Amino acid sequence: MCWPRWARCGPRPARGSTPRATWPSSPTRAARTTICWPTSSGSGCCERRRRGRKRRRGPYMSGTGTEHPLTAQAAALIELERYDQAKELLARRLAGEPDDVRAWVRLAICHVNTKDFEDALHATQEALRRDPEDFDAHRFRSFALRRLGRSDESVAAAREAIRILPDHWMGYTALSEALISPPDRWPQAYEAAVTAVRLGPEEVGAHRALWKAALANGRRDVCDQAVSEVLRLDPSNAWALHERATRKAHSKEAKLPEVAQGYAQALAAAPSDQGLRKGLEGTLFRMVRGTRWLALLCLLIAVLTARVFPTEDDPTALPAPLGTRLYALALMGVVWALGAWRAYRKLPHGAKLGVWSLVRREFWVKLSLYEAVWCTLCAALIVIVPWTDRVFLQVLTHAGWVPPLITIWFERAALREAR
Template sequence: MTEHPLVEQARALLTLDRDEEAGELLARRLAEDPDDVRAWVQLAYVHQGLGRDEEVLTATAAALALAPDDYEALIVRAYALRRSTRREEAEATARAAIGLAPELWNGYAALSEALTAWQERWPEAFDAASTAVRFGPEAVNAHRALWKASLLVGRNDVRAQAVREVLRLDPQNAWALAELADRAEYDATRAPLIGAGAKLTASADAAATALVADPSSERFRKQIDAAVFRMLRGTRWIALVCLVLAALAARVFPTGDDATSLPAPLGTRVWALTLMALAWAFGAWRRYRRLRAGVRLSMWSLVRRVGWARLVVVQSAWITTTAVVIALSPWSDRLIPQILFWVALVPTLLTIRLERAAAR
């Protein structure tokens, strides 16, 4: 059936997320012809996009009163019924759609959504979503239905595969990119100290990619800030390693019967400086230079905006500078290097403890 031009224009506006304008055109069309089924269905989509479930049910009821076997109206209505917690009606409506067109994926996805209302029927929801993907392997929403059902039944492998399939079909899909960012953040927050850097980098990169797809998202901005702040905090551990290396090389603390003499050999101190340079090269520069440009800019922006981030940078620089001074100087007495060591170490450890207490 040929759609009226106003309905065609409204459908085009809906694809651009201009729901209000589409609704105005459809209201004009229905004022002209209240029996236009396609106008009622498109109006249901408008209300769905605006989160008006009761209006969706009213529009689909009008469409189904005119055409009881309208497949599209049944699908939209099934989702609205599920959101309105009318779960038995949602299931019945989805099954009616499947009965009309058992070869189409939409009905199975709607049925899966309806069945998620009962915890004991989550396996059925998973089966229905799997069927939707089988009939619609190129449909983004079929994979999204499978993602949700696999989450409920604990099939993390299927859940991850569903996200990959959505990105294969739509590489800039905001929902899939957000899911990747959330997963990367989860992995980063639970990563052990050793190896956490790669997880934090992945979390920041994933959030930056999601932010490109959804520039207005404050959540992803905060996720990037959280990841880069944890990266900055990691630099203090590199600095503390340098401090310990310097103290050992310069013989800051006596060992045994204090058989060693001061100053420490130049070669030992130079070797300590080399190890310190390697620690920074592999621990910081090698990691941070691989960050995408947007994440690096976020890091410097965070340092400018947040005083605690500036404190972390200052502490890392102060500890490293102290370590270099301790290693380079030919100390003939241990008092001054010991004072430098403790002045660098103690405030930093106290700051780290405060941060952890605040995080808890």
């Protein structure tokens, strides 16, 4: 296992131990930035670091017992994403005690999340005027400056946060995001994100920062590994589920039921996400459209069985034997049963209900389902009724295949124009 000198924070691990995950090296420091994580979160240097000092509490967490109740209540509201209510409490606190640095920092957090970046910058300046060594104030100042397009100042603020706490992963995530803006700094952003993961291997934010930096550098393999790590740490993480579902949707190898399952899982974690909802509905619509091919296959079975278009080598006597027609009818039932089983067996219950909701609401979904039912009905009539006139059989055949195939042709033409 490779432990570079700059990455060590204790004795070298025992020979023969197995690393849990190995992140690729930085493009600019290929040989010496290979990172090997301990087998578990309770082994290696990370455990010794936890024993040596208490982990620093982040700004989103409730403070210690000495914190003012209004500031602590605001922290709880921030965790619930109720930023306007948190602003009101912090404004009351700062009106009575303007030197409360924690209140200023949490006010900056509220402004960052509500995209009031000028106000966030003002709040961090007030916090730093009272405590120039506040780590969180520098970090959120970096976020605000980056969103305001002041990238050099954002990098400087992030480096100042790292100077204050050089072993804290949050400072390196801030630096990585600050370096993401100019393309010539993308390798440095990737390097900072790798360092963040090294310092916080069990932190979702560190892996998400690495995903962003790897995406900018074109490292899709690292992006996939970062999403997998986030889901390992938090299986219900909405962002990671969304990213995995989107990746499946754009993959040519993924099947529609797998894509729908991914969208359904992500939507369960973020039920208000309209992009996920549209993605799930679009996938379900494609699955319903696929039923027309099952119906056309049933029609083909019926045509071959009932001798609708005989050739010189085929018998021409009508009607076809009863046993043959019953066998064809059973085969058509197997086609539908297997098709429905493969398509819908892995779908969550909510996605199955979504299919019927789409059928009730959307005209094109109804049309696709009606065409599949009509085509199957024509196929069933061909094999059930003992026809003696081949003209009726041919009329039923053309009536069954013409509507779905015409619709499929128009849909494909529309998709080609959209591309």
